[in-house]
Amino acid sequence: MHVDYGFHGSDVYKATIDRGLSASGPWTPIGETFLTGNEGYFYDNTMPFDTPVWYRFHSFSITEVAGPDYVDGPFTLVSNGSVVLSDPLRPWADIEFGFCATPQNLAAAACSPNAPDFIWSRFGDRTSRADVGLFDILNAERPADVYARRKDHEGGIVFVTRTVAAIASVYDLFTAGGPLYLRAPAVYGDFDFTIQPGDLQRSYLTEAIDQRHPFRLWTAPYTVVDLPLGPQQGIACATWCAVNDAFPTYADMTTAGGTWADLATGATVCP
Known part of the structure; x- marks a missing residue:
């Protein structure tokens, strides 16, 4: 999105961006952009699919004096059925995954010239860890139970790449090591959240495929975390x-x- 404060009387050097489900909020901070000549750009790569959203822009002058808020919307990003993994701070590294015709023909689809370079396979099982401490009590049959809210879930992701260029793109997305934003079609349920990936494993798709072909199977565990905030590095090239x-x-x-x-x-x- 193009942020233009050219009409503003003072020199605006930064704008923070919030997103909401109505023109009056409530608002969720999603990032900030630094301006030159009162202009800048921001790319919202955590926008939910098929959901009208509004944006609120808040400006700051060189002397950190806050300017007025501006609200714009609604905007809707229509899903095409893909799974998307995004780095909120590095939108240029985002990857969009397609699917096989059926779950059974993953290997065949990887060999098909018409298959996408990035193929989504599946999600792993979810585990929501307990935040509990049990402490024995002297001369008592039962322990003291100290508990707090259960953690959000941990799980795993599995996907396939078909080309050498796709391998390089996976490296670009994961190499910074930080959280990624995962968006999936509504049929999956509540798969629209920020994940911190663990160790990323790359393996050859199957032993039956000549390893000179660039097909790779990728797996990684993840933990759901909060969305990171900060200035972005840019989009595309x-x-x-x-x-x-x-x-x-x-x-x-x-x-x-x-x-x-x-x-x-x-x-x-x-x-």
Whole structure:
């Protein structure tokens, strides 16, 4: 989304973004963006599928003076039936997973030239850990029971990649090591949350497939955690590292015809 405070009288350098299910909230903070010339961009890659949402923008001047709030919406992201894994702070690394025709033909689909490069297999069993302490009491048959709210669940994810480029994309998504946001079709139930992946295991799909083919089976445990907040690195090819490699200075970019909109869409580096 394009954040433009050009009409604002003072120099705005930062905007925080909240998301809500109505124009009056309640509001959930989802991120912030730094502005140049009172303009900036933010990509909401944790937006729920098939749900109207509103956004609230809150500005700050160079002297940290808060400006007025602005609300815009509704917006709806229509699901196409895919599972999406996103890094909230690195939207350029997001991966969208397709499916096999049937659960039984996973290996066959991996070999099919028409199969997607990223194939979703399944979720693992869920475990919601107890937060309980049992302490023996002298001369008593039963222990003292100290308890608190049960933890959100832990589980696992399993997916397949079909190409060398897809392997590299999985590396890009997981290498930062932080939380990922998982969105799945409504048929799965409540699969729309932030996960902290554990160890990521990569294996060859089956022993029956020639290992010179790039098919890989990936598994990882996860724990549900809170959504991280912070400035984003960019989307698509618009990472600051890639832009800096192509244009050492901002003047170099503008001289070549680049704009902030080009940065946000990735057209600056990957037209």
